[in-house]
Amino acid sequence: MLTKGKMIVAAASALMITSGVATAAELTIYNVASVSGAFANFGKQAEKGVKLAIEAKGKAAGMDLKMVTVDTESNAGKAARKVKAVIGKDDAKFFIGSTLSSTALAVGKEVNKAGGIYINGSGADEITGKQCNKSMFRWSAPTYGAVNASLTTVLDRNPNIKTVYTITPKYVFGEAMLENAKILLEKRGIKLVGNSYHSLKESEFSGYIGQAMAAKPDLLLLLNFGSLATNTIQQAVNFGLKDKMKILLVWSNGIDHLRTLGPKISEGIYFGSQYWHDEEAPANKEFVALSRKMFGETPNYPMAHYYQMTKLMLDAIDKVGTDPVKIRAHLEGLSYAGITGDEMIRAEDHQVEKYFYLLEGKAKADMNDDDDLAATLSKKKYFLPTSETGCVLG
Amino acid sequence: MRVRGSFLMSLYLFQTLNGLGLGLIYFLMGLGLTIIFGMMNFVNFAHGVFYAAGAFICYQFIAWTGMFWVGLFAGPIVVGLLALILERFLIRRLYASDHAVQILVTIGLMLILRESILLIWGTVPKNVSPPEILSGVLLIGDFAYPKYRLFIIGVTIVASLGVWLLLERTRFGMTVRAGSENPIMVSMLGVNTSKLFAATFALGVTLAGLAGGLMAPIRGASAFMGAEALGIAFVVVVIGGMGSFVGALAGGLIVGLVQSFTSGFWPEGTNVMIYSVMALIIMLRPNGLFGRS
Numbered sequence: 052m053l054t055k056g057k058m059i060v061a062a063a064s065a066l067m068i069t070s071g072v073a074t075a076a077e078l079t080i081y082n083v084a085s086v087s088g089a090f091a092n093f094g095k096q097a098e099k100g101v102k103l104a105i106e107a108k109g110k111a112a113g114m115d116l117k118m119v120t121v122d123t124e125s126n127a128g129k130a131a132r133k134v135k136a137v138i139g140k141d142d143a144k145f146f147i148g149s150t151l152s153s154t155a156l157a158v159g160k161e162v163n164k165a166g167g168i169y170i171n172g173s174g175a176d177e178i179t180g181k182q183c184n185k186s187m188f189r190w191s192a193p194t195y196g197a198v199n200a201s202l203t204t205v206l207d208r209n210p211n212i213k214t215v216y217t218i219t220p221k222y223v224f225g226e227a228m229l230e231n232a233k234i235l236l237e238k239r240g241i242k243l244v245g246n247s248y249h250s251l252k253e254s255e256f257s258g259y260i261g262q263a264m265a266a267k268p269d270l271l272l273l274l275n276f277g278s279l280a281t282n283t284i285q286q287a288v289n290f291g292l293k294d295k296m297k298i299l300l301v302w303s304n305g306i307d308h309l310r311t312l313g314p315k316i317s318e319g320i321y322f323g324s325q326y327w328h329d330e331e332a333p334a335n336k337e338f339v340a341l342s343r344k345m346f347g348e349t350p351n352y353p354m355a356h357y358y359q360m361t362k363l364m365l366d367a368i369d370k371v372g373t374d375p376v377k378i379r380a381h382l383e384g385l386s387y388a389g390i391t392g393d394e395m396i397r398a399e400d401h402q403v404e405k406y407f408y409l410l411e412g413k414a415k416a417d418m419n420d421d422d423d424l425a426a427t428l429s430k431k432k433y434f435l436p437t438s439e440t441g442c443v444l445g
Numbered sequence: 446m447r448v449r450g451s452f453l454m455s456l457y458l459f460q461t462l463n464g465l466g467l468g469l470i471y472f473l474m475g476l477g478l479t480i481i482f483g484m485m486n487f488v489n490f491a492h493g494v495f496y497a498a499g500a501f502i503c504y505q506f507i508a509w510t511g512m513f514w515v516g517l518f519a520g521p522i523v524v525g526l527l528a529l530i531l532e533r534f535l536i537r538r539l540y541a542s543d544h545a546v547q548i549l550v551t552i553g554l555m556l557i558l559r560e561s562i563l564l565i566w567g568t569v570p571k572n573v574s575p576p577e578i579l580s581g582v583l584l585i586g587d588f589a590y591p592k593y594r595l596f597i598i599g600v601t602i603v604a605s606l607g608v609w610l611l612l613e614r615t616r617f618g619m620t621v622r623a624g625s626e627n628p629i630m631v632s633m634l635g636v637n638t639s640k641l642f643a644a645t646f647a648l649g650v651t652l653a654g655l656a657g658g659l660m661a662p663i664r665g666a667s668a669f670m671g672a673e674a675l676g677i678a679f680v681v682v683v684i685g686g687m688g689s690f691v692g693a694l695a696g697g698l699i700v701g702l703v704q705s706f707t708s709g710f711w712p713e714g715t716n717v718m719i720y721s722v723m724a725l726i727i728m729l730r731p732n733g734l735f736g737r738s
Contacts, residue, residue, distance in 0.1 A: 257467070351569075
């Protein structure tokens with residue numbers, strides 16, 4: 052026999068179940084990515100990384116997890132406006148990612164004003180340098196690390212390289228890449244015989260390749276990324292440059308670039324990469340298995356770093372709750388087992404110290420399976436000392 | 446001094462040949478658009494996505510058969526057949542509509558087709574290799590130019606001549622031109638204008654598919670490649686004049702040469718120069734170089 056009180060509880064429970072009222076709170080992670088525009092391909096892959104991290108975690112601090120994508124449209128101004136809008140409307144606090152450095156810098160300012168947490172993977176040194184702020188963390192190695200880790204190994208392996216030609220996208224990321232390359236080349240006594248700038252909307256690179264051919268360098272150093280880099284390499288090989296000089300793409304998408312180009316084109320070309328799926332680290336093996344199970348595919352760089360950044364955010368929330376001040380304090384100085392091996396977040400500038408890979412495209416005959424497109428030549432950590440970054444966390 | 450002179454000579458020769466090659470590709474992209482607009486007074490904002498579809502179908506047939514030539518042939522044919530189906534069930538309902546309606550519907554069509562490409566082939570761009578015989582470069586002294594780009598120039602010239610002969614020297618072309626001037630009169634003379642317009646639309650779209658297939662070994666196949674192609678095609682058509690075959694040729698060559706030479710001395714300003722040239726031509730000749738008022 053039910054008592055009056057029990058009947059009320061039972062009725063209320065039944066009402067909640069039938070009306071679909073959620074009993075658990077929900078935590079929203081805002082995925083800042085370009086899912087339209089010139090870098091839409093990157094953003095669509097990145098979304099998968101966030102989904103994987105959410106799927107793997109299930110709940111954080113007892114809350115159900117939800118992803119909302121903020122489409123940057125590959126445009127820093129639009130990205131900042133959209134982020135500001137969700138902060139104002141939904142009191143959004145937790146942001147992940149960006150495709151372009153200019154976007155990361157713009158979004159970082161908005162999130163900092165709102166007192167949230169923002170973990171991104173963009174390259175410009177300023178993100179954890181002169182334009183750093185207390186809300187912004189960066190997982191990827193910055194341009195300094197990418198250039199030094201990849202170019203140093205290529206120069207060491209090819210002592211006959213005496214001249215270099217660069218192709219650079221004209222914006223903050225490209226400028227930072229070029230600046231770091233110039234410093235390193237000067238240190239090594241290697242001559243930069245020319246540089247071609249191009250816009251972010253470029254798809255025809257034959258004019259720049261003609262300039263590079265005429266300069267006859269020993270190394271063609273590509274400082275662009277994504278589909279810009281794919282087109283550059285494809286057209287450079289069309290023009291027979293692979294037979295005349297070494298080619299290094301410093302900031303590749305790893306397996307995506309290698310798959311798109313195919314072994315016929317990528318054989319013998321060097322690719323710098325933030326991530327490589329063959330990494331033996333246990334956290335990576337777990338991630339690769341999850342990706343293959345959920346999407347039936349081997350993960351690429353956009354997926355990998357959005358996964359790792361989301362995982363960092365969710366693990367922190369799980370540990371200390373949703374107060375951004377506590378999350379920040381928890382992340383600063385944190386060492387953890389990441390997808391590239393041992394990783395550590397520097398407290399002074401919020402830069403994650405992680406490995407950067409140099410790959411060399413394999414010939415089809417040397418591949419063990421469809422994903423075995425490159426050999427890992429080196430795995431290095433290169434970061435400016437915190438005293439030299441110019442970062443003051445305000 | 447002589448070395449510097451030879452270097453510049455080689456560079457100018459390269460930029461000129463490259464500009465002509467690019468210009469002919471842009472001509473092919475603009476030609477389909479200008480035929481559809483000029484003959485049918487129809488504004489097709491889905492033209493770029495047909496270009497992308499041509500590249501993907503080319504890729505797919507090569508993946509299935511391992512033969513480049515099959516892919517290059519299948520790309521425009523399949524895209525042309527798709528155009529016939531779309532014309533039958535959607536496009537022909539818009540001929541009598543305002544241009545604004547045509548633009549809105551074809552933008553919608555473009556989005557549907559682009560998302561379909563993403564669903565079928567995914568977000569990662571696909572690579573297409575040219576056949577062995579067209580791989581590598583043709584060397585003349587210090588001067589090198591890819592064999593495949595020379596092949597594109599040849600194919601484009603042949604295809605353009607074919608289209609010109611079809612439109613200017615055949616009964617079909619004569620009827621299409623007459624239909625564009627006065628469709629009611631042509632219809633009263635016993636010509637089936639529905640079929641005529643369907644064939645014209647399919648021809649224009651087939652050319653976009655051919656351009657996509659030809660460009661795949663140079664720029665790969667990407668779901669988003671159509672937007673840029675559409676922009677360039679419109680610039681070509683605006684410079685040359687809406688509906689003009691010769692205008693599309695002139696527009697394509699101007700855009701190709703401006704792009705090639707600008708990349709030599711002001712690489713980051715290539716798009717600015719292309720659009721500046723277009724603006725200048727519109728100011729001097731509002732209907733384009735060969736456009737009808």
